[in-house]
């Protein structure tokens with residue numbers, strides 16, 4: 203019997219997981235193409251080298267972490283749930299642990315353990331790895347021709363798993379979008395997501411490096427004053443704007459910002475644990491304690507020292523004003539400033555710096571129960587190349603694994 207020859211283009215999260223999930227045998231032969239000289243280059247840097255591999259949540263919570271098109275994933279998530287992923291890694295000898303926000307990491311804290319375990323199992327399964335760049339994929343009479351830099355191969359089925367367009371130095375340079383278009387697929391506009399935000403304020407360079415813990419960040423649409431999103435957590439000021447976990451999540455809510463410059467504001471509540479009245483009381487008590495000091499020397503108990511000059515500047519109260527003469531209205535304006543420290547968001551950082559690419563191969567052209575193209579039999583797409591992405595928390599890798607598992611189990615016979 204003639205073997206079913208399956209090519210997977212890309213040995214990232216999708217390619218490795220797919221190849222580790224099924225065995226090359228008398229019926230199927232799986233070949234993975236990778237342009238780098240080793241597998242899983244992006245996987246190795248995930249979770250700051252620790253790999254937030256999935257999230258220990260149920261399906262409903264999982265879906266609530268996908269801002270758009272989540273319905274597409276129901277079938278794939280039923281085939282490979284977060285629990286199945288956890289069990290699979292345990293079976294590979296990589297036990298996982300749960301951290302804040304149900305994020306799961308390998309107990310070893312090493313992304314390399316995830317990559318190595320997948321690669322080892324894939325090789326044990328009989329997968330062939332070819333380290334060569336795929337230049338083009340063509341189909342004629344149900345035979346796919348994969349043209350690489352160095353050779354030409356024929357396959358019966360092809361899974362395109364080339365990733366998105368972010369962090370191109372890891373190999374995901376967007377080649378798969380071109381392959382998809384050549385097969386007549388639509389690629390929806392690509393946006394950076396989970397990406398730092400660029401702000402207008404010039405003084406940011408003076409507070410660059412300052413990290414704020416336990417603040418509340420809100421994204422406000424200045425066109426109508428609507429709060430689009432808000433959450434508590436950690437953020438960081440950089441020379442261009444803001445970054446850190448809260449900001450990366452916030453960026454999912456302003457993905458179209460580059461078409462609406464200056465429309466969105468980042469509003470930081472520097473003291474979320476205190477109500478307006480409580481914070482006013484707290485400042486009044488500090489002002490009583492330091493009544494003979496200048497304003498500039500009265501905020502040390504309240505704010506990180508790097509932030510004080512900026513807050514003073516924005517408060518409009520001259521820094522040498524004696525605290526005892528600061529009027530109630532000025533003090534209350536200071537409270538408002540600390541509860542709503544706003545920044546004008548100008549744009550996102552470029553897609554190269556985004557954790558994830560939003561947009562991609564149009565989902566209505568893909569069968570969600572198989573990941574097979576509706577335009578070309580035998581052609582499959584999985585992972586970041588698809589027009590679906592999630593917030594931070596291990597959800598994006600789970601999407602890669604579930605779509606990979608669905609595609610390969612549909613492609614084998």
Ligand SMILES: Cc1cc2nc3c(=O)[nH]c(=O)nc-3n(C[C@H](O)[C@H](O)[C@H](O)COP(=O)(O)OP(=O)(O)OC[C@H]3O[C@@H](n4cnc5c(N)ncnc54)[C@H](O)[C@@H]3O)c2cc1C
Nearest residue numbers: 212214215216237248249254336365373585586596598599
């Ligand atoms: C810094 C960073 C940290 C992240 N951390 C996390 C995290 O902790 N948790 C999480 O859930 N998600 C995280 N992500 C997102 C996650 O890495 C992606 O969702 C995931 O890697 C997508 O898998 P993929 O297989 O679709 O693409 P990739 O992993 O990018 O793999 C695509 C592969 O295809 C290869 N390729 C591309 N074109 C060709 C070609 N023409 N020929 C041959 N090979 C080709 C590439 O070299 C690459 O190896 C992070 C992303 C980044 C950038």
